[in-house]
Amino acid sequence: MQFPASAKPPVGIGFDSAMDSIGDVLALAMLHGFDGKDQARIAAISVSSGDLRAAQFCDAVSHFYASATTGPAAMFMRFTPIGLADGKPAAESPIFAKPAGTTTIKSVIDTADPATLIRNELMAQYDQNAAVVLGGPATDLANLLNLYGVKDWIARKVRLLCIAEDGLQTDAAAARKLFTEWPTPIVTVGREIGDTLPFPGESIDKDFAYSTAHPIADAYRAFKPMPYDAPSSAMAAMLYAVHPNDGYFKLSGTGNPRALVLDPDQKERIIRTYIEMASAKPVARKPRRPPDDKDKDKDKNKEEKK
């Protein structure tokens, strides 16, 4: 999403994941929750698995959260494309067993190359006002680092890369490149964090019940026989990326990268935030000014004053 110059928005998040685990799905829901509550803005969503259905799912989720916006605001709403890596998925994920709703993605040409998408969207963020959350293998981010001149953009725009370590082993070479070349502080989230802070499955029937066709709840139910609690390392990475200074987690040691450390006193608060954000209702967006209206006059006056 691109922003006018008028006000500094909350942190812009780029979320890249394989979207093949329910933790990734819940982290995506959380991101939309943060976005709806103006605690973060979605900069880019990309899928590293090469599974078209995963991209369609992400797109449908975006449309679901945009569904509360109607009228002129809807007319000028721009849906950022979903990034999708080349290649075929390793296995069919049950997450996508049920169609998630409206999607404009019919084939791979309706998606973007993740590296190009992330680069383009980072360029639209305020300096040091973006964070990247990695929920799967590092393939897409390694490709991003290969783009000409991109490291300067990353260093300028991104304050933090937050990595859920679960998916890294799928592409060890990409992970090595990422840890060697990524130009900002990195925070890793170990599997044990996700296991210690499980997302409670009972929340699905309770907190997501406001919609009879909730794509997140449907995916959760399809992923494994209910009831079950879901590991949450991608959610923890998302939470820390949005609120690094709000005491949800501590960090290990010094240097770069550093690892997320759980403060047992925060466990309940963290899980409460997981539920609140992942189950947040779609929020109606205010109408965006059409091009050439108010901004134009304002900018003209500014120039004249100069």
Add this chain to the structure above:
Amino acid sequence: MITKKSLPRRTFLRGMGTAVALPFLDAMVPALSAATRSKPPVRMAFVYVPNGIIMDGWNPDYEGPLGELPRILKPLEPYRQDITLFGNLTHNTGRALLDGAGDHGRCCASYLTGVQPRKTVIDIKAGVSFDQIVANQVGKQTRFPSLELGMEDARQAGDCDSGYSCAYTNNLAWRSETQPLPPVLDPRALFERLFGNGIALTPAARARENLYRRSILDFVSDDTRKLETDLGPTDRRKLDEYLSSIREIERQIEKAEKDNAQIDPHMEKPYGVPADFAEHFKLMADMMTVAFQSDLTRVITFLVTHEGTSRPYREIDIPDGHHPLTHHRNQPDLIEKVAQINCYHVRQFAAWIAKMRTIREGDGSLLDNCMIVYGAGLSDGNRHLHEDLPTLIAGRGGSHFKSGRRIVYRKETPMCNLYLAMMDRMGVHVEHFGDSTGRLDTLDLT
């Protein structure tokens, strides 16, 4: 008798203050010398139309071989085998990227430079445009490294869009990051630049001269006669057609000048600019044809009208300004008018393409050896979108392009990737340009 002698490619017909370059003739190819057989050069041009396009009338609902074309592209249907349509090319640097309003200024300035221009009306800054990178390399072989043409308003100062200098909306080509190359608007000035001694006359001086004016062909008649004796029948016919086209351009300019003098002897418009849009376009197109045909240049940019223009189109019964119409807020009557303007532009372009096809050169046509990009820096002018930019290439770039099809790339594919592919075709090899992420693939014949 067959010899290995050939006419030099850079032969001119000369006369008083006149130098007429020649088209590519068979006599320029040495006989029995396959190894040194010279191929016609590849040329490129950009025809830029402002304020976006009604994309529903531009994009076919299919990929692959071109069949029936949508409404706005309909005039190009007879020539669909000569065009390649591109989908999903994007100029991210035309977007706001925190600079607020001013999409018209940005999209034009970034169109060929691939960089985000500085938002200012004073200390302008963009980047070297890719046509100039090509011109710097291949331009040494031609009389003009590049030509910059336009049809409207060449103001270079002041605020033309929300704090963006008019230098951004009124130029396509940039020689350096602070030096745009203003387009020539006046067909007479362009004609004299192409064939004259480069001295621009005032309207009064030109009127005096016109009393005694003869065609430039009269000045080069001695050279023409001498050359004709050395040419075969095919080349003689080719030369005759070429010189006739120059004479026709002269007649059109003279007519425009006469018409202008009758309409308003004190008009501020450049002296030889036809009042009629289609006539003006045709004149510029005819001169672009001659410039390519005689290898006066291999690089042309043509800013049809400037970005953000509010020019009305009374020629087609549309008295409303173009730019205000494009902010149609989905009102069908306004959308219809914009579509008619879009179609009118394409009609003029199609007439040029038709002409380029008829000129034989080497084993094909002049068009075959060109890459003529027709496009805009915005897709949806109502919402100011910088993705899926309307883009087509007419010509085969010297038999490189497998034309007659629509290729849709993935979303966000940088327009600069197309530029890298085009630079390759022009023999200019650059690793990166603007925000490129690589070269467009699947452009080759094989």
